[in-house]
Amino acid sequence: MSQVGSVRKRKDASTPAKAKDALSTGVAAPLVAELQTPVQAKPGAEWDYRIALAIITVLAFVTRFWGISHPNEVVFDEVHFGKFASYYLERTYFFDVHPPFGKLLFALMGWFVGYDGHFHFENIGDSYISNKVPYVAFRAMPAFLGALTVPVVFTIMWESGYILPACILSACFVLFDNAHIGQTRLILLDATLVFAMACSLLCYIKFYKERHEPFGRKWWKWLLLTGFSLSCVISTKYVGLFAFVTIGSAVLIDLWALLDVNRRQGSLSLPEFGKHFTARVIGLIIFPFFFYLFWFQVHFAILYRSGPGDEFMSPEFQETLSDNAMTANAVTIDYYDTIQLRHKETLAYLHSHPDRYPLRYEDGRVSSQGQQVTGYPHADANNHWQIIPLTNDEILGHHVKNNDLVRLRHVVTNTMLLSHDVASPYYPTNQEFTTVPMEEAYTNRLNDTLFELRIEGGKAGQEFKSLAGQFKLVHHPSKVAMWTHTTPLPDWAYKQQEINGNKNIVQGSNVWFVDEIPSIPEDSPRLIKEERKPTSRPFILKWLELQRAMFVHNNALTSSHPYASQPYMWPFLFRGVSFWTHADTRQQIYFIGNPIAWWITSSLLAVFAGIIGADQLSLRRGIDALDSRTRSRLYNSTGFFFLAWATHYLPFYLMGRQLFLHHYLPAHLASALVTGGLLEFVFNVEPSLDDPSFSKPGKKGTIEHKRHLPAREKLAGQSHLAAWAALGVTLTLIIGGWYFFLPLTYGYPGLSVAEVNARKWLGYDLHFAK
Template identity: 70%
Template sequence: MASPSSSIRHRGSKKNVDAGSPPATPEVKSTETLSAVVKGKAEPASWEWDYRIAMVIVTIGAFITRFWKISYPDEVVFDEVHFGKFASYYLQRTYFFDVHPPFAKLLFALMGWLVGFDGQFLFENIGDSYIKNKVPYVALRALPATLGSLTVPVVFLIMWESGYSLPACVLSAGLLLFDNAHIAEDRLILLDATLVISMALSVLCYIKFHKNRHEPFGRKWWKWLLLTGISLSCVISTKYVGVFTFVTIGSAVLIDLWNLLDINRRQGKLSLFEFGTHFAARAFGLIIVPFFLYLFWFQVHFAILTKSGPGDDFMSPEFQATLSDNAMIAQSKGIEYYDVITIRHKDTKVYLHSHPDRYPLRYDDGRVSSQGQQVTGYPHNDTNNHWQILPEIAFPTENRTGHKVLNGHNVQLRHVVTDTFLLSHDVASPSYPTNQEFTTIPPEEAADKRRNDTLFEIQIPRGKSNEEFRTRSSLFNLIHFPSKVAMWTHTTPLPDWGFKQAEINGNKNAKEASNLWFAEDIPSLTPESERMNQEPRKVQPMRFLKKYIELQVAMFHHNNALTSSHPYASEPFQWPFLLRGVSFWTKNDTREQIYFVGNPIGWWLSSSLLAVFVGILGADQLSLRRGIDALEEIWGPGTRNRLYNSTGFFFLCWAAHYFPFYLMGRQRFLHHYLPSHVASVLVTGALVEFLFNIDPIALAETPSGSGPQKVRHSRQSLMAIWAATFAVLGVAIWGFGFFAPLTYGTPGLDVAGINARKWLSYDLHFAK
C-alpha cells in the first residue's frame, strides 16, 4: 500500500509488466490500436495535450481564486500579527523566538526586502491599518498566494504522473482549486501555503523518482531522488509537522527496499553490496541532504538576527552574549560578598521575597506547618526582595570588600528587612507535600545549631569551575547544601494567607530546567561606586551547533507548552467533517468577516471516500478469504495492485498527516488538517475513477520512458467518470461560491445570509 506504483498484467496475456504508478488513460478505439500502443508503435497525442491544456486551465483558475481582492482587507488579519512581525524582525535584524523553523519566515523577509519594506511596522494588533503605516502587504500576501496557486497544478501532476485519467486529475485539482480553507489560508501572511506545496512536491518528486527505478543511479533517478530530499527539507524547515511527510515517503522507501531484497524479483536478485548502494543512496538523498539544508536555514537565521530583541529571554546568557546591544550583558555586573541583591525566577519572573507573616498552623489538607516566616515569589520589586549574600566563612571586618562570588561557592542569604536567614528543612511545603518548605530563621539560630540548613550552593549549569557569578547573565540553581533540593517556584498561587503570591519550595529534582534563577540587580551599589563604571562588553562568539541545539531545545519545550485553551481550537475528529472553523477577522460597521472554513461539499465527499476506500480493502480481503477475486474479475487484471499501491499510497499520506495529531497535547486548529486534505483529494480522484470505471477493457503500458503508465478505458467508462467529475465539481463550485463572502471577507451579509451559512457549529459573527 505504501508504494506509488504497481505491477500490472495485460488482459489476455501472461506477460507481467512492472509498471509505474497506477494506470489510467483515455479510450482505445480498437484492439489493433491497443496492440500498437502496447508494442510501442503508437501513442495518442491526446495523452499529452489534453492533460496540458487542462492543467493550464486549473492553474489559471487557482491564481484567480487566490488573488481575487487580495488587497482586502487592508488590515492585519489573524496570525499575520505573528508572521508579519517576524518578517519585520528579520529586516531589522532583531532577534526573536518562534516555535517554527525559519524557512517560510525567511521567504516573507526576502519578499519584504525585495519590495523595499523597512520592517518598522510590527503588526502588533489585528485590525491595524496597512495603508496608514505604508506597508507593502499585497506583495507579502502574494508570496503565499502564489505558492497556494501552484499547489493546484502540483496535485494535477501527482495524479497525471500516477497514471490516472484526465477526469480524475481534473477532479482532484478542482477540489483543491475551489476549497475555501486553502484559499483563505493562501491569501494571508501565513506559513501553511509553504508547508502544503512542499508536502505536495515531496509526493510528486518521489513518484517521479520511483518511476525511474528501472534505471537506478541514472541522471533522472538521481535528479528526482535529490529533488524529493530538497522538498522534504522545505517541509520540515517550515513546520515541525513536516516530519509526517518524512513518515509518508519513508514508509514507501522502506517497502521499496524490502522488495529489492526479494530473490524472486523479475529483474533478478541484487547482491548485498548492490542493495547497500541502494540503501546508502536513499539515505543520502532523503536524510542527509534534507538535514544539511535544514541546518542551512538556521545558519541564515542566526547570521541575520545579530541584534538584541524580544527573543532574548528565551535563550541562555551565553547565547545572549552573541547579540549586540543586549541589555542583560551590557548591565551585567560581578557580584561580591556582602552585596545586597535581588533574585528572580527565569520562567515566572517572580522575585525571591519574604515578609514578617508566617505560615498557618495547619494547611487546608490538615497538614501541620513549621509556622516559620513566609518565603514567597512576588511579581513586583520592593525592599522585601533584598537579600544580602554572605560567605560560608565570614571574612574579617577590615577585609570584606572585593571578594567575588564564584560558581560552586556555598553562601548564606540574609533577608535585609527582617534580618533573618533563608533556610530549607525537612518540612513539607504548602502546595507540594513531596517538596521542602522554605522559610527564614533569626541570626542566632543561623549562626549556631541550624547553620548548615542556611547554606546554599550557587550552581551555574554548564558553567566553568570558579566562573564569576554575575547579575543578569548568570542563570543559576540555588541548591540547599544538606538536602540537595533546588529552590523552585510555580504558577499556582498560595491561598489568601499567602496573599496569592507564588510558593517557593525545594524541588527534589534538582536537574529540572524550571529551577533556574538569576540575580537581577545589586541595590547596595551606589551611583558613585567604581563598579558602576565598567568597560563595554564585546559581543562573544558561540559555535553554530551549540546555538542550534539550544534553540531546538527551547522550540520543542515551548511548542509542547502550548496547552492553554483557545476559543477556536478544535479536536482532530472534527476536522474531516468540518464541524467548526476559526474567526480570522471582523469589521463591525459593514458586517464583514473572514471565517476560516473549508468547502463542506468537497470535505464531506473526500472524508466519505476515505471510509469507502477502507471498506473496499476490507471487503476485498474478506472475499479473498472466501476464494472470490471480485476486483480482478469485475475491474480487470492489475486493479488490486493499482488500488492498493497507488491509492493506498495517497491514503497512507492522509493517515500519516492526520492521526499523529491525536497524540499531541498542544493547541490544535483546523489548519493543521490542510496537508491531510490535499492527500484526501488525491484519494477522491483515484476512487471516483475506480468506482465509475464501469466497463474496463484493458491495461496498457506506454513505451518505456515515454510517459506515465495508463489504464485504457472504454467510451462508456470515460463518460461515466467525466459525468461524476462534472457533478462533483458542479456542487463543489456552488459550495465555494456560497461560502465565498466568509472566505474573502466581502461583501458583508445580512443576518439571514449569515444564519444560512451556519451549517454546523460555525460560530459566525453578526448572526443576530
C-alpha cells in the same frame, strides 16, 4: 500500505495506457507494483491533460489573488509572521517555535520590495495603509505557493496514471476549498508547508518511475528533489516530520521488495542492495538534514542584533549579539550586596513577608508554620536579599563565584532563607522554603541555611554577575533546587507563587537570575560600562540550544484557546477560526473549509477503508472479486495517498499542545488524492485495448482478443462517460459550497443577520449573527 501506484504513459487523447502491474498473490499485505518500462507516448498525445492543467492553474491564481489587498489591516496570526519578517529586515534577534524557512521567505519578499521592517504588526486591526507596509507583497508570496499547489495536485494524479476526470476532481477539491484559499491569502506559514508537502509526494512518484534505471541522472535528480522538498516541509514547521513518515514508509516497502530474492526483474546481491539503501539514506535523510541546518545558519547570520528573543537564550548565546542589554549591564556581585532574584521562566521575584504558613493545608498535611517565602510579580522591598558568605573570612569587595556556598538574608524581616525536610504547600514530594531568625540560623539551623550557587554553564571560579549570571540555587544538605510555578497559592498567601525545593535539579525551570543590586552605590566603579564586542560561538552549539528552546516552548503551548479544536472535529468541519472582523461594514474572515467538499472526501476515506477490508475478507474466503490491475492500483497508488492522509492526521491525537483546524490542511490534500483514485476505481474505467497490460480475455492479437474487442471498447466508453458525469455532479456541489462561503473567506461583502445565520451549518461561531 504499499508503494506508489502504477505509472502510465498515454497513447491517445482520451484513455491513458497502463503499464503492466504485478499479479496479486491474494495475501493480506499488498504488493509493491512491478511495472514494465512505460510505453512511449505518441507526438501530440495528452493534450487534454495539458489543457485541463492550464485552466486549473489559471483558476488557482485567480482564486488566490482576487481581492488580496482586502482587508488592509493586520489579520489574525499576521501579528506573528509579519512581525518576524520585520525583525529579519531589521536584523533583530527574535524567538519562535517554528523553524526559519517559511519566515525567511517573507523576509525575502520584503527585501525585494525595499521594505525596512519599521512596522511590527503589534495588534489585529492595525492599518497597513497608514503605516506604509507593503502587505500585498507579503501576502503574494503564500498566495503564489498556494496557487502552485493546485497544479501540483493535478500532476501527482497525472504522473500516477489516473484518468483525466480523476485528476481534475482531486485538483478541484483543493482549488475550490475555502480553507486552502483563506490560509494562502494571508501572511501565514501553511501555504509553504502544504506546497512543500505536495512537492515531496510528486517528486517521490517521479523518482519511483525511474526505478528501472537506478542510479541514472534522472533517478538521482528526483531522489534529491524529494529530499529537498522534505527539508522545506520540516524547515517550515515541525509537523513536516509527518511527510518524512509518509515517504519513509514507502521507501521501506520499496527496499523490502528489492530485498526479495524472487523478484520478477531479478534479485539483487547484498552489495547492490546496500547501494540502494545508502543512496536513499543520503538523498532522503542526510541531504535534507544539511539543508535544514543551512536555513538556521542563514537565520543566525541575519539576526546579529539583540532583540526580543534574547530572554529565551542563555547568556553565552546573548553575548554573540550586538547591543545586548544583559551583557552590557551585567555587574559583578560582591558578598554583602543586596540583590533581587527573579525566576527566569515566570519572572517572579523571590519574596518573603512576616505572614506564616498555616498549621494545616487543605489536604490535612502539616506545615512548619514558618515565615512564608513566595514568588511575587512586582518590585517590592520584600524582594531584597543580602548575600552572606559561608564564613566571616570573606570581606567587603570579595566577589561571589561559581559553586560558592552562600546564605541569603531577608533584609526587611532580618531572617535567613532555609529549606528543610517538610513538604511544600502544593507538592508533597518537594521541600518547603521558609526563613528563620538570625540567632537560630547561626546555631542549630546552620546547615539548613546553606545554598550552593551553580552558574548555568559556568566554569570553576567564574564570577557571579547580575543579569548574565543565570544560576540554580541548590540547597546544600538536601540537594534540591529552588523552584517556582505559576499556580497561585490560596488567600492565606495572597495568591502569590509557591517557592519549593525541586528534587529534579537538572530541570530547566530551576533557573534564576539577579535582576538588580539595590545596595550598590551610584558611583561604584563596578557600574562603569566597558565597551563589549559580541563574542563568537560555534554554530552547532547555537543550533542545539535553539532546538532545545523551540522544543520546550512548543510543548508548553497547552493553554486553552477560544478557537482551538480537537482532531476528531477536523474531517467533518465542526468549527472554524475567526480571523478578522469589521463591525461597521459587518465584514469578517472566518477560517472554514468547503463543508460539502470536506464531507465528501472524509466519507470516501471510510469507503476506501471499507473496500480494502471487504477485499481482504473476500480473499480469505477464496473469492477474487478484483482483477490484478485494479487491485494493484487500489493498494499501491490510492493506498499510498491514504497512507499520506493517515500519517498527516492520526499523530495529532497524540499531541497535548494547542491544535487548530489549519493543522488538517496537509491531510485534507491527501484525502483529495484518495477521492480522485476512488473515482477511477468505482467506475472501473477499463484500459484501452491497445494497452500492453490488457490480457483478458485473450492476449493482444489473438482471435479471442479480437472477438471481444467491440464489447470491451463499448464498456470502456460507458465507464468514461459515467466518470465524467460523476465529475460534473461533484464539481457542481463543491463549487456551490465554495461560492456560498466566499464572503467568509475573502472578507467581503458584509452579510446581513439572516445571511450570517444561513451559513452556521454546524453551529459555526460567526460574528454579526444578531
